[in-house]
Amino acid sequence: MVSGPNLDETAYVRDGANQTPVKILVVGHFAVGKTTFIGAISEIPPLSTEETMTRAGESVDDLKGVNGKTTTTVAMDFGRLTISERVVLYLFGTPGQQRFVQMWEDMARGALGALVLVDPERLADSFAVIDLIEQYGLDYAIAVNRFDGSPVREEKALREALDLLDDTPIVACDARDEKSSAAALITLVRFLQDRALQEQI
């Protein structure tokens, strides 16, 4: 059996028959504040999915033994926000783990864009996830999650350190604060609008 098939009314998409689902990715390295960010914006308690890990070299026989238990790990967190009567927005958060190739393909396909959460004290940890976002061809903005007392670097230095294009937006945000998190998303969406205009021309 699966747990809890009977959900509260609020768990369901409001007016789902008329909604167009869209998604934005919220990515960043481990413990950068993705789940906090998603929780600040989401109208439902953030959910997570687990992926089955298959270890290379695991023989069929091993699966029968005590060690044959399927190993699972949290692969992504996500939340939902009803934008209007026509659009429901999903936010998917995941760290830059390349081993979940199928999951990255699922997440990236059809995404409007991505917000990359960055910890200014651990810039190098963001390289892998930015690489993945670029690899999947997604437009993105950088949100610098400012933890208490952390120094704010100059934007120019950040841009150089992360090797960003000149027009990639950089915005500071406090993932715990819904207004601040929403402002970062708004920055991303405005950038995506600019990009959509450029594509059309």
Next chain:
Amino acid sequence: MTPMTDPDKPEPEAAELVRPYVITKGRSLPDDEQFSLITLVTATLDDRQRPNRLSPEEQNLLTMCTGGYLSVAEIAGHTRLPLGVVKILLASLVEGGYILTRPPVARAVLADREILQEVLDGLRAKFG
């Protein structure tokens, strides 16, 4: 770490004790296009009209989908089944006519621009 964990509830059995291929009866993943993470899903029938030859996992998924629309990702999150397993079960339920799906619209620049404007307006209205 896992928001779904509730100490008062028994641990879900499916993910731990039953191997995924047993739940899916050996069926393989449906076409990528059929179920994206945000494809919205709902049941077509209410509880009483449901045939009982469905597996317990399929029954539970249907029960969950009876209350309204949920995305594929939300179904995986609530059931704590791996995404691939959820997709396979949903595909068989669609085949049987038990559920309806509402896939995201195909991407087009114009449609995107309209949607982006709507997302922007919505975010500003809610948090601005």
